[in-house]
Structures are given as structure tokens and as C-alpha cells.
Amino acid sequence: MSGLTRRQLGAAALALGGALTFVPFPAGPAAAAEPRGGGPTLRHGSPERAGLLGGHLRQLVTDARAFLGPSPRHPWYAGAVLLAGRGGTVALHEPIGMAVRYRAYDEKSDVGVEFPPEQQIPMAADTVFDLASVSKLFTSLLAVQQIERGALRLEATVASYVPEFGAAGKQDVTIRHLLTHTSGFRAWIPLYNAPTREEKLRLVYDEAPLNPPGTAYLYSDLNMISLQLVLERITGRPLDALLREEITGPLGLTRTRYNPPASWRPEIAATEDARRPWSGLDRGLVWGEVHDENAFALGGVAGHAGVFSCAWDLAVLARTLLNGGSYGRARILRPSSVELMFTDFNTAFPGDEHGLGFELYQHWYMGAMATPRTAGHTGFTGTSLVLDPTTDSFLIVLGNSVHPVRSWRSGSAPRVAAGNNLARAVPVRPRQGRTAWFSGMASAASATLALPPLDTSAGAARLTCALWWDTEPQADVVALEASPDGGATWQPVPFVTAAAGERPQEHPAGTVTGWSGRVWHRLTAALPPARSLIVRWRSTTDRLYVGRGAYVDGLRVETATGPVFDERRPADAARIEAKGWSASAD
Numbered sequence: 001m002s003g004l005t006r007r008q009l010g011a012a013a014l015a016l017g018g019a020l021t022f023v024p025f026p027a028g029p030a031a032a033a034e035p036r037g038g039g040p041t042l043r044h045g046s047p048e049r050a051g052l053l054g055g056h057l058r059q060l061v062t063d064a065r066a067f068l069g070p071s072p073r074h075p076w077y078a079g080a081v082l083l084a085g086r087g088g089t090v091a092l093h094e095p096i097g098m099a100v101r102y103r104a105y106d107e108k109s110d111v112g113v114e115f116p117p118e119q120q121i122p123m124a125a126d127t128v129f130d131l132a133s134v135s136k137l138f139t140s141l142l143a144v145q146q147i148e149r150g151a152l153r154l155e156a157t158v159a160s161y162v163p164e165f166g167a168a169g170k171q172d173v174t175i176r177h178l179l180t181h182t183s184g185f186r187a188w189i190p191l192y193n194a195p196t197r198e199e200k201l202r203l204v205y206d207e208a209p210l211n212p213p214g215t216a217y218l219y220s221d222l223n224m225i226s227l228q229l230v231l232e233r234i235t236g237r238p239l240d241a242l243l244r245e246e247i248t249g250p251l252g253l254t255r256t257r258y259n260p261p262a263s264w265r266p267e268i269a270a271t272e273d274a275r276r277p278w279s280g281l282d283r284g285l286v287w288g289e290v291h292d293e294n295a296f297a298l299g300g301v302a303g304h305a306g307v308f309s310c311a312w313d314l315a316v317l318a319r320t321l322l323n324g325g326s327y328g329r330a331r332i333l334r335p336s337s338v339e340l341m342f343t344d345f346n347t348a349f350p351g352d353e354h355g356l357g358f359e360l361y362q363h364w365y366m367g368a369m370a371t372p373r374t375a376g377h378t379g380f381t382g383t384s385l386v387l388d389p390t391t392d393s394f395l396i397v398l399g400n401s402v403h404p405v406r407s408w409r410s411g412s413a414p415r416v417a418a419g420n421n422l423a424r425a426v427p428v429r430p431r432q433g434r435t436a437w438f439s440g441m442a443s444a445a446s447a448t449l450a451l452p453p454l455d456t457s458a459g460a461a462r463l464t465c466a467l468w469w470d471t472e473p474q475a476d477v478v479a480l481e482a483s484p485d486g487g488a489t490w491q492p493v494p495f496v497t498a499a500a501g502e503r504p505q506e507h508p509a510g511t512v513t514g515w516s517g518r519v520w521h522r523l524t525a526a527l528p529p530a531r532s533l534i535v536r537w538r539s540t541t542d543r544l545y546v547g548r549g550a551y552v553d554g555l556r557v558e559t560a561t562g563p564v565f566d567e568r569r570p571a572d573a574a575r576i577e578a579k580g581w582s583a584s585a586d
Contacts, residue, residue, distance in 0.1 A: 130290055180217075243257070449579075451565055480492070481510065554567060
């Protein structure tokens with residue numbers, strides 16, 4: 001079966017109204033060439049083999065264990081499986097806590113009723129989890145496969161494949177709108193209240209969008225349920241068969257499927273004591289069946305939820321995508337198709353960056369792993385998957401955070417902590433010498449790195465150094481400042497940065513924020529003349545999320561009469577005053 005290049009898939013990406021509009025090109029002979037498999041396959045190994053810093057991986061586990069306790073009142077999860085790697089090496093694969101601990105939830109006392117100790121089941125490395133909304137990634141992969149094969153067009157309307165969908169003002173909703181959550185659908189509707197499958201689907205068909213398609217981002221389960229209907233209509237196969245035949249079978253994901261058999265139950269993490277009013281259905285302890293009410297009502301097979309998997313299988317999927325769609329001898333997508341999943345289609349909606357199926361650049365659960373190309377997804381049951389192509393790293397956190405009840409957890413603090421630790425485990429090598437100055441990654445912090453008072457009165461004073469930065473955009477800032485009066489007042493110092501092979505960038509406000517490509521930049525700045533000028537770097541972070549931080553190396557100040565400060569001279573380096581910054585070899 002011939003594949004399509006990105007050009008033929010939609011080819012020219014034109015910015016139009018903030019979204020990516022694809023202009024079709026006819027297929028040519030090049031489409032017949034199918035790329036071979038490539039890239040590493042996975043094996044367990046040491047942090048050093050993975051190019052990671054072992055101390056920060058150990059801290060990842062330590063921080064994750066803390067959430068087994070009050071977070072802040074109840075545990076965030078009863079247990080979890082943590083997996084982190086880089087390249088072809090899984091450097092961390094560790095279970096913590098319990099897969100099955102509670103048999104019920106007592107709402108009057110707000111406590112979990114535990115199984116007897118001998119009936120509780122510890123978490124294992126291969127424990128299977130209900131992935132909840134991480135299932136959406138599999139539906140998206142199946143859709144992109146069909147786009148690649150020409151059976152599905154990204155800009156075609158959903159109604160062109162499923163005419164019933166065009167009711168209630170949805171006639172202009174496209175496949176792209178479903179994949180990027182810009183269809184206008186509200187977040188969800190209780191399909192489980194309808195008695196038959198036909199009536200459940202009729203609720204989707206009759207649902208009117210809240211917004212015209214393409215005008216707003218609103219995450220909705222209905223998008224992936226609708227995409228399921230499209231896939232099943234154009235292929236003539238049910239979604240669970242597509243998953244098995246097109247993804248899990250070729251990749252050897254033997255512990256990934258819909259509706260796991262009863263024999264798997266002892267190896268599956270339990271979820272919630274599902275009862276009204278906190279659940280839509282009265283089911284008791286959900287264990288071995290899908291937790292999501294709508295997916296359960298649809299027979300356990302749904303585009304938005306229902307897939308069960310384990311950490312290793314998800315790592316293989318992550319490695320496949322980081323490899324450009326192949327794993328070993330198997331290829332499930334062409335590299336150009338994978339690229340579409342890592343490309344932001346939601347440029348009109350800053351903060352809601354989205355590829356085809358994948359969320360992008362989301363600090364709220366990716367932590368410091370977040371970059372404009374970092375892709376991932378979370379699941380309501382406590383699951384998450386994050387891939388960072390810029391460092392070739394991947395992180396899977398699978399927790400049973402609704403066990404015994406969904407109200408015990410809030411936010412994504414364990415995911416953020418894990419993302420921060422894995423990001424910190426990827427070393428940043430000094431630009432020159434053995435160490436560079438590092439701002440740290442603390443939240444709600446202000447750190448300064450100051451040079452000693454310098455005489456720049458000779459004029460033509462210039463600061464040069466190397467600068468590396470990755471911060472939460474806009475919220476966290478790294479500033480260059482100068483004071484001619486002993487620190488009583490500070491003024492911003494404009495500067496210019498340039499990465500190797502790139503055009504210089506001016507920073508007239510004397511600040512940087514966001515993502516710099518995770519490469520070193522050469523910095524130059526003109527300094528004002530003064531008898532005693534103090535120059536400092538100031539890093540500030542808000543209380544929420546952080547990036548990988550900032551590094552400064554090779555500080556040097558020169559005036560018309562020659563150098564007045566050079567960090568390479570031990571005597572000068574010893575006079576640097578660091579508050580919150582530290583000398584780091586990585």
C-alpha cells in the first residue's frame with residue numbers, strides 16, 4: 001500500500017486565521033516508495049547508557065512516592081508505574097504503591113474501605129491500566145494512518161463520510177476539527193442514559209456545536225467518538241479490530257487492548273467505587289472494566305476511552321513515534337505523517353497547542369519537558385504519556401488516581417514533578433570549561449547572578465557570554481540588568497543573542513522567556529559607562545510551573561582600554577556573587 005508524503009497529505013501549510021489550511025497536491029510516483037524501519041528498539045539499561053543523570057531519576061521516584069501520602073489530604077494515587085527513557089534505553093521502570101487497595105469508598109467518613117492485606121495487590125512493572133483519555137492517541141493514530149493511505153482527507157467534512165453527522169449545524173466540521181478539538185462540541189454528554197446504541201449515537205448526531213467549527217478550542221470526548229464512527233464507516237471494521245490489526249499487532253503490544261479478558265483482572269489496577277452522585281452509573285468497584293461511563297455504555301470500545309495498556313507497551317509506542325513511525329521491522333506511519341502529530345494546528349489558540357491527536361507544549365502536566373514539539377496526553381484515571389523529540393526522551397506515569405474515588409485527587413502535581421525530574425536528568429553541558437552557572441528550577445523564586453563592581457567609564461563597554469534558557473513562556477523571565485549606584489536602582493540592559501547557524505535576535509527589553517531551542521546562544525550587550533557598575537542576571541519564576549531553567553557561561557566584560565572582567569581568570573570568577581544560581585557541570 002503506497003504512502004503519502006507530507007506535501008501530498010496536505011502539503012503546503014498556510015497560516016490562515018491562525019489555523020493550518022492544507023492545499024492538496026496530486027500524488028506522484030514518489031508516493032510509492034515506502035520508508036524502511038529505523039531507529040532504536042528498547043531495552044532496559046543504566047541512566048548513563050541513556051545519557052541521563054541517575055541522581056535526578058532517583059529523585060523522580062522519591063518525589064513520586066511522596067504522592068502515595070496526603071496530597072494534600074488524601075493520596076493522589078494508591079500506586080503508580082513510572083517509566084523514563086532516552087534513545088533506546090529505558091533507564092527507569094519502577095512500580096510504587098498498590099494496584100488494588102480499596103474495596104469501597106465510604107462517603108460519610110470520606111475514607112477508603114481497604115481489602116484485607118492478603119487480598120491487596122502491589123503494583124508491578126507490568127501492571128495494566130485503564131488509560132482513559134490516553135486512548136484518544138490510538139484513535140488519532142488510526143485516523144492518521146487512513147489519511148496517509150488516502151482513505152480519509154484531513155480537510156474533508158465529517159458528514160462526507162457519515163452523513164448523519166451533518167445534523168444540528170455540524171455540516172462544516174472537518175476531520176481536522178475533530179483531531180484538534182476545534183469542532184465546537186461541548187466537553188461531553190451522558191450517552192449512558194440512552195438505552196440503546198442507536199439512541200446513544202443519535203445523541204451525537206443531534207448534538208449542536210457551541211461554537212462554529214475552527215473558532216474556539218474546547219476539549220471534547222465527542223470528537224473522538226465521532227472519529228471512531230468515521231473510521232468504522234470507511235474501513236468496515238470495528239475500532240478494537242483496527243487497533244489490533246494496525247497498531248498493537250504490528251508493534252507487538254501484547255498487553256494493550258480494549259475489553260481485557262477476565263483472566264487479566266489480577267494484573268489490572270483497580271479504579272473507582274463508581275456510584276452516584278459522583279459517578280454517572282452505580283457499578284461499585286470498577287476493576288478490569290473501563291471506568292469511563294460513556295465508554296462502558298458503548299460496550300467498552302470507544303474512540304475517547306477504553307484502551308488498557310502497561311508502561312512498557314506505551315514506551316514502545318513512544319519509541320515508535322520518536323523513530324518516525326517505525327519500531328524494529330514494523331512501520332505503522334511514515335515520518336511525514338508522524339510530523340503532523342507534532343505540528344501545532346491551533347496557532348489561533350495560544351496555550352492550547354495541538355497536533356493531530358497529541359497535545360503540545362503543556363507545562364501543566366509535562367512540567368519542564370514541555371517544548372513547542374513535546375507531545376503527550378493525560379487520562380482521567382491518572383495516566384499520562386509525554387514524548388520530547390528535542391531530547392529523544394519519553395516519560396510514562398501510570399497511576400490509579402481515582403482509586404477509591406475521583407474526588408481524592410486534584411491537579412497534576414505528580415506528573416509535573418516527574419516531568420521536571422526527567423528534564424533535569426537530561427544534562428546541559430557547559431559551553432566552555434567544566435561548569436556553567438545554573439539558575440535552578442525552583443518555582444516562586446528569584447535568583448541573581450552578579451558580577452563585582454566594574455569600572456566601565458572608559459566607554460565602549462561590552463558584555464559577552466553564552467546563554468541557554470528554557471522557561472515557562474511569559475510567566476518566567478531571565479533578565480540582564482545593571483546598576484551604577486551600588487544596587488540602589490537597576491536598569492534593563494538590552495542584548496543580542498545568536499545560536500550557531502541562526503540570525504541574531506535582539507532583546508530590547510533585556511529579557512528572555514520561553515524556549516530557545518535548548519542550545520547555547522552567544523550573547524553581546526553594550527554596557528553604560530560608570531565608575532562602579534554592577535551587572536547581574538536575574539531569574540524569576542511564578543508559583544505554578546517551570547522550564548529547564550537558564551545557564552550562563554564564559555562571562556567577560558571589555559572596555560575601550562581592555563578587559564575588566566574575565567570569568568576564566570580564577571580571581572575574577574571568585575568575585576561573582578550567586579544567590580540561587582549555582583555552578584553546574586550538567
